[in-house]
Amino acid sequence: MSVLVFAETSEGKFKKSAFEVTSYGKKVAEQLGTTIVVLTINSNDPTLLYTYGAEKVLNVSNDALKTFNVKIYANIIKQAAEKEGSQVVILDSASNSLYMGPNVAVNLDAGYATNVVALPSATSPFTVKRKTFSNKAFNNTVLKTPVKVISLAKNSYGLIENEVSGSIEEYSPAIIESKLSSTAIEQTTGKVTIADADIVVSGGRGLKGPENWGMVEELAEVLGAATACSKPVSDLGWRPHSEHVGQTGKPVASNLYVAIGISGAIQHLAGVNSSKVKVVINTDPEAPFFKAADYGIVGDAFEVVPKLIEKLKEFKANNA
Amino acid sequence: MKILVCISHVPDTTSKINFTENDTKFDNNGVQFVINPFDEFALTRAMWFKEKQGATVTVVNVGTVATEPTLRKALAIGADNAIRVNTEAIDGFSVARELAEVVKNGGYDLVLAGRESIDYNGEMVPGMLAALLDFSFVNACIGLEIEGDTATISREIDGGKETLTSNLPLIIAGQKGLVQEKDLRIPNMRGIMMARQKPLTIVEPINSNPTTSITSFEKQAAKSACKLVDNVDELISLLHTEAKVI
Numbered sequence: 001m002s003v004l005v006f007a008e009t010s011e012g013k014f015k016k017s018a019f020e021v022t023s024y025g026k027k028v029a030e031q032l033g034t035t036i037v038v039l040t041i042n043s044n045d046p047t048l049l050y051t052y053g054a055e056k057v058l059n060v061s062n063d064a065l066k067t068f069n070v071k072i073y074a075n076i077i078k079q080a081a082e083k084e085g086s087q088v089v090i091l092d093s094a095s096n097s098l099y100m101g102p103n104v105a106v107n108l109d110a111g112y113a114t115n116v117v118a119l120p121s122a123t124s125p126f127t128v129k130r131k132t133f134s135n136k137a138f139n140n141t142v143l144k145t146p147v148k149v150i151s152l153a154k155n156s157y158g159l160i161e162n163e164v165s166g167s168i169e170e171y172s173p174a175i176i177e178s179k180l181s182s183t184a185i186e187q188t189t190g191k192v193t194i195a196d197a198d199i200v201v202s203g204g205r206g207l208k209g210p211e212n213w214g215m216v217e218e219l220a221e222v223l224g225a226a227t228a229c230s231k232p233v234s235d236l237g238w239r240p241h242s243e244h245v246g247q248t249g250k251p252v253a254s255n256l257y258v259a260i261g262i263s264g265a266i267q268h269l270a271g272v273n274s275s276k277v278k279v280v281i282n283t284d285p286e287a288p289f290f291k292a293a294d295y296g297i298v299g300d301a302f303e304v305v306p307k308l309i310e311k312l313k314e315f316k317a318n319n320a
Numbered sequence: 321m322k323i324l325v326c327i328s329h330v331p332d333t334t335s336k337i338n339f340t341e342n343d344t345k346f347d348n349n350g351v352q353f354v355i356n357p358f359d360e361f362a363l364t365r366a367m368w369f370k371e372k373q374g375a376t377v378t379v380v381n382v383g384t385v386a387t388e389p390t391l392r393k394a395l396a397i398g399a400d401n402a403i404r405v406n407t408e409a410i411d412g413f414s415v416a417r418e419l420a421e422v423v424k425n426g427g428y429d430l431v432l433a434g435r436e437s438i439d440y441n442g443e444m445v446p447g448m449l450a451a452l453l454d455f456s457f458v459n460a461c462i463g464l465e466i467e468g469d470t471a472t473i474s475r476e477i478d479g480g481k482e483t484l485t486s487n488l489p490l491i492i493a494g495q496k497g498l499v500q501e502k503d504l505r506i507p508n509m510r511g512i513m514m515a516r517q518k519p520l521t522i523v524e525p526i527n528s529n530p531t532t533s534i535t536s537f538e539k540q541a542a543k544s545a546c547k548l549v550d551n552v553d554e555l556i557s558l559l560h561t562e563a564k565v566i
Contacts, residue, residue, distance in 0.1 A: 010478075070447075070457060095478050099459040102412075102447025111413065111531035114443050127535065134438045136337045138538045145531045180456040183472075184483040193479035199565070223566065235501050241462075242476065247333060247438060248357050248496050256565040267333050270438075273540070277563045279555065280546070293546045295558055308552040315556050315566075 003029040004086035005038045005054075006077055008094055012044035016159070016196065017092035017152075019052045023160040024119070024152050025090045026053030031123050032088065039080045039171075041065050041073070046168055053162035058084075058171040067185070068096050071178045074103035079173040081108055081147065088126070091151040094195060101151050111143035117156040134247050134270040153274065154195070155253045194245065197226035199256040200275070202245060204230040206261020206282060206301055210238035215305045216260060222312045228252065230262045246271035261301045264289025281305065321375040321466070321488075323366045324423060326433035326445065327394050328356035329387035333438060339537040346439075346537070355390055358434025360504050362494040365464060366432050367398045367505065373466070375430075376400050380422055382415045384408055388520065395515035396507030402518070407525035410533070412440075416448035417528040423453055430471075431491040435460055446493035456486035462497030 005025035007018035022038055029036040038054040040046055042065060046057045058080055065072070073096070081089050081104075089104060091097040098114065105112035115131040117138065125142045128150055132139045143150075194200060201220040203213060213227075220227045227243060234244035245252045247267040257275035261282060262268060269292050272278070280293040281304050290296050297304055331337070331351045338347040355363065369375040379394040381387045382405040391402040403426075405418045423431060433446040443459075450457030456471075462481065463474035466488070473484045473492060492498075507515070549555045559566045 070459070074451070095460060095476065098443055099447070099475075102416075102444040103451040103457070105413065105444065106416075106448050106451035111411070112442075112444055112448075113532060115441055129538075132440055132537070133331075133337045134333075134441060136540060137339075138540075139440075139534045140536045140538075142533050142535055143531065144533065178456075180458070180484055180486040182482055182484050185477070185480065186482075187477070187480035191479070195478040231501075241497050242481075244496065256559070256563070270333075277559070277565045279559070290546050290548075292543070294543075294563065295555060296546045296548050297550075297552070297555060298548060304552065308555070311552045311556055312566075315560070319560075 001034045002037045002084045002086045003032065003034060003088045003090065004077070004081050004084055005036060005090045006097065007038050007040045007043070007049060008092060008096060009040060009043045012042060014043065014048060015092070015094060017094055017154055019049070019159045020155070020157055021090050021092045021152050022049050022052040022054050023162065024157045026162055027119055027160070028088060028090065031120060037080070037084045037086065039077065041076070047166070050164055050166040051161055052159065053164055054166050055164050057166060057168045059168050060171050060173060062172070062175070064175055067182045069178050069180065069182070070100045070103055071180065072176055074100040074107055075176045076173045077104045078107035080171070087147055089147065089149045091149070093151050093154045097151055101149060105149045108147045108149065109145060110147040110149045111145040112149045113141050113143060114151045115153045116150045117153050131274065135273050136270060153253060155255070155274070155276070192224065192226040194226045194228055194243070194250050194252060197254055199223045199225035199258070200228050200245070200252050200254045201225045201258045201260070202228035202230065202262060203233065203260045204262030205232045212302070213239065215309065219258070219305055219309050219312070222309055222316065225258070230268055259289055259293070260305060262289060263287045264292055321369065321373060321430060322426065322428045323369060323375050323377045324426060324428040324431045325359065325363050325366045325377060325379045325394070325399065326419060326431065327359050327363070327379045327381045327391060328434065328437040329353050329381055329383055329390040330356045330437050330439040333357065337539065339539070343537050344535070353390055355393055356434050356437045358436055358438070358495055361496060361498045362432035362434055363394055363397060363399065364499040364504055365494065368499070369466065370398065378403060378426065378428070380405070380419065382407060382409045382418045391520060392515050393507060395518045395520070396511040397505050398511065400518065402520040403523055404520065405523050405525050407527065410530040412442040412444040413448055413531040414528045416445050416452060418525055419445065419449050420452040421526055422523065423449065429488045430466070431455070433491070433493050435493045435495045446491050450491040455489045455491050457491045458484055459493045461492040461494045464492060464494075464498060
């Protein structure tokens with residue numbers, strides 16, 4: 001009996017979501033009256049997981065696993081879950097976890113729930129609340145299988161410090177064959193990604209053209225934020241598709257989402273309303289985004305944003 | 321090349337979401353159903369392979385007779401034939417098991433699906449299908465080229481993209497980027513007329529047991545009104561002291 005958590009690393013470092021799923025897994029283990037085991041692959045410092053309650057860490061170090069492979073990784077999770085007799089396996093919602101989650105579930109013949117937003121409301125039957133209808137609603141889902149796999153929605157539980165004196169077990173699982181091979185990885189370096197960002201600054205058609213994005217980027221830089229855009233902006237080619245947030249783009253679940261010149265079509269709101277605090281800057285007081293936002297300024301972005309940048313720089317200097 | 325495109329039948333993106341029967345069922349009343357937007361990217365890419373590389377395209381849905389208009393729409397866009405597995409879709413795992421039978425019986429080289437459906441957002445059916453069949457699988461796919469038996473696939477990763485190769489058979493879960501939004505097709509009158517004549521085969525389910533069940537739904541809690549502020553100083557102060565996000 002145990003709860004198995006997979007803590008993802010990127011170039012040896014834990015992502016914030018790795019600490020979030022560990023925090024969450026510790027609590028689920030308590031609910032079930034069992035212990036937590038955290039599996040990690042090629043981490044520089046697995047002891048960091050102790051801070052969030054990892055009593056036992058299965059530490060895999062193998063150069064053959066440097067590049068993520070869905071089938072190989074999912075199989076390692078299966079081996080670890082079987083070895084530890086895990087009845088619940090917890091993943092985060094990073095792109096690799098969402099990629100391998102279905103494979104892990106099939107490997108373990110397990111019911112699988114994604115987009116889980118809270119601790120199980122019951123452990124028997126095992127019931128979780130998850131986001132559905134593109135963030136417009138939730139459903140309570142019962143997982144009926146002996147083993148359950150869940151993936152926790154980003155930024156839905158938070159980091160909870162719970163220092164334990166844990167132990168590390170060096171673990172060498174078998175590595176299976178895969179017909180799928182990675183040939184190239186292109187990663188933008190030095191920029192905050194939408195998936196990892198605590199703050200996202202997003203621009204819409206109200207900005208009139210790609211040449212006006214300098215102030216969006218500057219605002220993002222001051223806030224340590226990722227930049228994003230609405231669907232029309234990416235369709236017009238003003239910004240890359242990878243910045244498109246909304247229902248058919250990337251989901252955003254940041255602490256703060258700043259929408260500049262975005263009217264707030266229902267499809268856009270569906271993609272961003274998991275963000276905790278939403279700020280809208282728009283000239284049109286009737287823009288639907290004002291109904292979904294927490295704070296708003298009715299005004300011209302070309303006047304408001306430069307002032308906001310200037311005042312934020314002062315604020316940052318005074319609060320550094 | 322034989323392509324299967326999985327089509328999910330979902331409420332139109334602008335639908336009002338309501339629940340009935342004590343919040344245990346989705347309220348279909350007045351809701352218009354469409355091809356899942358993520359699946360449209362997959363279908364459009366399949367049409368490209370049909371037109372440029374002579375592929376045949378079958379569309380499939382696991383659902384009741386209510387989903388047939390959505391399959392007919394996919395035929396009107398240009399798919400050659402359709403299959404409906406005659407059972408209500410209860411959970412992702414059981415849908416994947418039904419689809420696995422369809423793939424085994426049809427001998428498809430390539431299965432295209434959307435990354436997720438915009439109603440239940442499970443993000444699991446294509447990946448489970450691949451695991452059940454032991455086919456190669458790429459999620460969040462933003463590019464797909466096929467030369468002979470070899471596929472070159474790109475997928476979105478956090479902060480970038482990865483390029484992969486695999487032999488067929490292959491399953492991909494697509495999203496925007498697989499084709500551009502402007503390339504999505506609207507059925508024309510000729511397509512709609514032709515779709516009526518195209519075969520839509522009804523297959524009986526294997527009736528695998530669902531692994532999950534939904535016990536109830538909740539709507540998003542009503543949120544408090546937006547605080548309108550007059551100047552950026554006030555905004556910064558509220559974000560710092562009230563919202564505590566900066």
